[in-house]
Amino acid sequence: MNILVACKIVPDDQDITVASDGSLDSSRAHEIVSQYDLNAIEAAAQLKEANEGSTLKAISVGPKKADDSKTKKDILSRGVDELYLMADDSLADLDSRATATELAKLVNKAGDWDVIIVGDGSADDYAKQTGVQLACALDVPYVAGATNLSFQEGNLEIQRNLESESEDIELAVPAVVSVSPEIAEPRIAGMRDILKAGKKPQNVEAAEEKPEESIETVSIKAPKQADRKQEVFDASDGEGLDKFVSAVKEVL
Amino acid sequence: MNAFVLAETENGARELCAGARQIADEVTLFTFGNAVTGVADKCLHLQIPEDAIADDAYPSVNESFDASGAKVVLAEPTVRVTSLAGRLAAHANTAAVPGVNALKDGVATSVYFGGTGVKESKPETDVSVYLISAGTFDGTQATGTDTVEEVEFKAPEKLAVKKGTAALPKSDIDLASADKIVACGRGFAKEEDLQLARDFASKIGAEVACSRPLSEGVNWFPREAYVGVSGAVVKPDVYFAVGISGQMQHMVGCNDSGTVIAINSDKNAPIFKQCDVGIVGDLKDVLPALTKAL
Ligand SMILES: Cc1cc2nc3c(=O)[nH]c(=O)nc-3n(C[C@H](O)[C@H](O)[C@H](O)COP(=O)(O)OP(=O)(O)OC[C@H]3O[C@@H](n4cnc5c(N)ncnc54)[C@H](O)[C@@H]3O)c2cc1C
Ligand SMILES: Nc1ncnc2c1ncn2[C@@H]1O[C@H](COP(=O)(O)O)[C@@H](O)[C@H]1O
Numbered sequence: 001m002n003i004l005v006a007c008k009i010v011p012d013d014q015d016i017t018v019a020s021d022g023s024l025d026s027s028r029a030h031e032i033v034s035q036y037d038l039n040a041i042e043a044a045a046q047l048k049e050a051n052e053g054s055t056l057k058a059i060s061v062g063p064k065k066a067d068d069s070k071t072k073k074d075i076l077s078r079g080v081d082e083l084y085l086m087a088d089d090s091l092a093d094l095d096s097r098a099t100a101t102e103l104a105k106l107v108n109k110a111g112d113w114d115v116i117i118v119g120d121g122s123a124d125d126y127a128k129q130t131g132v133q134l135a136c137a138l139d140v141p142y143v144a145g146a147t148n149l150s151f152q153e154g155n156l157e158i159q160r161n162l163e164s165e166s167e168d169i170e171l172a173v174p175a176v177v178s179v180s181p182e183i184a185e186p187r188i189a190g191m192r193d194i195l196k197a198g199k200k201p202q203n204v205e206a207a208e209e210k211p212e213e214s215i216e217t218v219s220i221k222a223p224k225q226a227d228r229k230q231e232v233f234d235a236s237d238g239e240g241l242d243k244f245v246s247a248v249k250e251v252l
Numbered sequence: 253m254n255a256f257v258l259a260e261t262e263n264g265a266r267e268l269c270a271g272a273r274q275i276a277d278e279v280t281l282f283t284f285g286n287a288v289t290g291v292a293d294k295c296l297h298l299q300i301p302e303d304a305i306a307d308d309a310y311p312s313v314n315e316s317f318d319a320s321g322a323k324v325v326l327a328e329p330t331v332r333v334t335s336l337a338g339r340l341a342a343h344a345n346t347a348a349v350p351g352v353n354a355l356k357d358g359v360a361t362s363v364y365f366g367g368t369g370v371k372e373s374k375p376e377t378d379v380s381v382y383l384i385s386a387g388t389f390d391g392t393q394a395t396g397t398d399t400v401e402e403v404e405f406k407a408p409e410k411l412a413v414k415k416g417t418a419a420l421p422k423s424d425i426d427l428a429s430a431d432k433i434v435a436c437g438r439g440f441a442k443e444e445d446l447q448l449a450r451d452f453a454s455k456i457g458a459e460v461a462c463s464r465p466l467s468e469g470v471n472w473f474p475r476e477a478y479v480g481v482s483g484a485v486v487k488p489d490v491y492f493a494v495g496i497s498g499q500m501q502h503m504v505g506c507n508d509s510g511t512v513i514a515i516n517s518d519k520n521a522p523i524f525k526q527c528d529v530g531i532v533g534d535l536k537d538v539l540p541a542l543t544k545a546l
Contacts, residue, residue, distance in 0.1 A: 013365045013500065014522075024369045096338070097347035124365050126482070127350035127383075128329075132338030141410050142338075143307065145331045158412075161420060161475075162331050163261075168416040169305060182468040214346040218359055218372040226507050228528050234519070235533025244531040244538070245545045251490055251511050251529065252432075252456060252546065 001114040001151055001173070003056045005044040006103055006130070007037035007075060008122045009066035009085075018222040031068040033075060038186035040119035043149060043179045045079025045187070047117070051151050057082045059106040059116075061099055063092035067204055076197035077189035083200070084110050088207035096125075098211040100133035105208070107138065114173040115156060120145075120181050128178070135176040143169055144178045254278045256322035257292065258313065258336055260285040260306070264328035265292075266391030268384055271355065272326050273395065280320045281396075282403075284309055284332075291394035298403040303414050306332040310339035311406040317344070325381040337381055344379035352382045366481045367504030387485075423474040425459060432458035433488045435479055435506070438465050439495015439516065439535055443472050448539040449494055455543050461486070463502050479505035495535050498523025515539070 011029030019025045033041070041058065048054040058080045060066065067087035075083055084106040091102060107113065116138075118131035128144065135142035147166075148159035158169040158177060171177070189197070233244040255276035259265040265281055269291040272279045281292035284306050288295055296316050300306045313336050317325070327337035327348065341348040354361040360382055364371035375381070427433060434453040440446055446460075453460045460477070467478040479486055480502040491509035495516065496502060503526055506512065514523040514530035515538045524530045531538055 013368050016365065016368050024365075095347035096350075097342065097345075100342075121482075125350055125371075126363070126366070127348070128334050129338045129341070129348050129350060132335050133342055133347065136339060136342035141308070141408070141412055142335060143305065143412055144335050160331070164420055164422075166418050166420055167305065167414055170413040170415055172410065180468065181464075182471065185469065214341075214375055214377045215349060215373050216376050218374055220364055220369050220371045223367065223370050226526075228512060228526055230525060230527060230530070232514075232519075232524050232527070232530040232532065235531055235537060240531065241533065241538065241541055244529065244533075245541060247529045248513060248542060249546065251513065 001051050001054045002112050003044050003048055003054060004107060004110055004113045004116040005041050005056065005058050005080065006116060006118045006134070007041055007058055007060050008034040009060055009062045009068065009071050010034045010123050013123060022221045024220055024222060031065055031071045033071060034119065034123040036121060036123070036181045037119040038078070039181040039184055040117050040179050041075065041078045041080060042184035042186045044117045046184055047149060047151065048079060056080050057084060057110045059084045059103055059110060061086045061091050061094070061102040061106070063087065064089050072202055073194060073197045074189070076200045076202070077193040078187060081200060083202045085202065085204045086207060087204060090207050090210040093217065094211060095213055095215040096127050096129035096133045098213050099130050100137045101211050102207070103130070103134050104137040109203070116176045118176065118178045120178060131176050131178040138174070138176070141171055141175045142177070143171055143175065146177050146179045147183050149177060149179065149183065253324065254280065254320055254322040255324045255326060256317050256320050257281045257326050258333050258340070259283055259328040260330050260333050261328065262286065262288050263391060264330070264386070266394045267386065267389045268326040268328060269396065270391055270393040271384065271389035272324070273393070276324060279396065280322060282313060282316055287400045289398045289400060290396050292396040293399070294397070295400045296403045297400055298405055301405055304405065304407065305412045305414050307335040308408055308411040309405060310336055311408050312403050314340055314343040315406065316403055323379055325379065327381065327383050329383045329385060334383060337383055341381040344377070344381065346375055346377035346379050346381060348381040348383050349373055349375060350383045351385060353385045353388050355382060355384070355388070363481055363504065366499070366501030368500045421474070423476045425461070425474065425476045427459055427461055427476070427479070427484045427486045430459035430486070431489045432456055433461050433486060433490070434458045434492040434494060435461040435463065435496060436466060436494050437463040437496030440466070443470070445536065446472060448536065452539050452543045455546055458492070463496050481505060493523055493527065494539065496523060497521050498526050
């Protein structure tokens with residue numbers, strides 16, 4: 001089967017700083033694959049490996065800095081055969097509908113496909129909307145929150161957890177499926193995988209035109225932080241542990 | 253103006269209808285859970301067929317929405333309603349605003365980057381769709397009639413087949429009313445080490461909670477046990493973060509705690525900037541020492 005996986009390239013939130021005016025500054029942040037999209041890539045790679053003769057291509061849309069050689073290699077070192085990336089500053093911070101419109105263009109360039117796997121939600125917006133918007137753009141079924149995914153007799157077999165029940169679902173392809181992070185633990189790529197990744201095809205292009213957005217961002221600011229005493233002891237210096245225990249006793 | 257509420261639980265229906273009442277003259281509730289009366293001007297109820305998934309009710313939802321004439325949609329962020337809200341947003345040529353925890357004059361406030369930021373945004377389209385986090389509105393304020401109308405399930409052309417369903421095990425974890433919480437993170441290398449936390453918690457009468465990877469990564473805890481932006485938001489008097497690095501996605505769930513106490517072997521862990529009392533040390537030494545001393 002032919003599998004596509006959508007993954008978003010985002011600044012590492014550990015590197016985001018707060019500017020003096022309270023706005024967020026991600027200009028010095030490393031680009032990384034959005035955390036739960038690593039689980040989506042792993043689920044897609046396992047689906048590929050379980051079905052001989054399958055292909056796996058990754059699709060991604062983002063600003064110019066998403067075209068980052070280390071991040072692209074990272075994606076390609078995880079069992080992905082080929083990458084389709086649209087990187088352009090007019091594609092920064094798109095809403096889910098605009099993102100889906102652009103991803104659909106990449107889907108059409110990536111050739112035949114049976115299933116598109118998306119992650120639980122992106123690290124920045126955590127909207128859980130891009131997958132369903134993409135299903136609408138492509139006019140195919142969508143199932144959210146798979147905790148198990150296999151391909152049997154031409155159909156996808158999906159297990160998922162809702163709030164208080166689980167469901168077993170059978171779904172004809174083509175379809176879009178979002179996966180819960182617990183579906184698969186991301187692999188740690190070995191040196192050989194990383195070397196091989198450098199030779200895999202990358203299709204990087206600019207935007208055709210700026211997509212139409214539905215949501216206007218009014219502001220993004222750092223939240224107010226609770227003031228904490230930050231009284232920190234060290235167990236390795238003689239009385240550290242005792243002092244800590246006394247401090248805890250005082251609180252309780 | 254009319255508002256359209258998409259909800260599946262009774263609590264969700266109450267809260268969102270109360271919120272909708274503040275911004276609209278007429279409120280239509282659409283639900284595939286139990287019909288809820290007294291919260292909206294009309295409750296549209298749809299029974300999902302045995303072998304279908306609720307996500308595939310979108311043709312019926314979209315048609316009911318069109319008929320309602322509503323311009324605003326408030327949706328409950330459950331798995332299935334989140335799908336339906338996306339389908340409805342696409343149908344209305346817009347995108348749903350996610351994770352909304354406050355709504356004023358059409359401007360929504362949402363968590364950004366797991367709590368690293370707060371984002372304010374506003375749909376520029378004819379129709380606005382908002383996914384509203386639990387607790388944003390006061391459900392006791394909901395008012396409405398007893399009108400319930402049944403809606404027919406119109407299957408989409410291509411649909412999923414539900415083969416079976418099972419109740420998920422109920423957990424007896426009660427984080428909301430706990431005044432002390434001991435939360436465990438990935439610093440616990442082995443599942444049996446959790447006993448150290450359980451022993452300490454039972455000594456001081458605390459509930460045991462966790463970070464998301466211990467629940468949705470290794471399955472050592474039920475989903476109800478994880479604290480954070482996508483899990484439980486807790487406000488105990490005392491919160492112990494044990495082997496938790498202190499990433500925003502987690503801290504957003506416990507920032508309102510009275511006192512935060514951190515145990516972590518890495519002196520540079522971000523948790524030490526967000527705690528009142530902390531110790532740089534191995535949880536395997538520190539927890540037994542606490543249990544013994546208290
Ligand atoms: C969209 C999104 C939503 C998310 N939502 C949530 C959420 O709701 N809740 C949540 O928790 N996470 C959430 N996360 C995940 C979050 O980003 C972090 O990955 C997670 O909180 C890290 O968990 P942790 O602190 O247990 O693990 P780690 O970050 O791996 O930290 C483990 C810590 O244990 C310490 N340690 C190791 N060994 C020892 C020892 N022997 N003794 C003492 N300390 C030790 C280490 O120094 C380290 O600091 C979300 C992520 C995303 C992208
Ligand atoms: N810009 C993007 N490029 C590629 N995939 C994306 C992008 N944005 C979102 N996705 C996919 O859609 C999922 C849900 O994203 P979101 O709706 O933003 O929470 C993510 O986990 C990704 O798999």
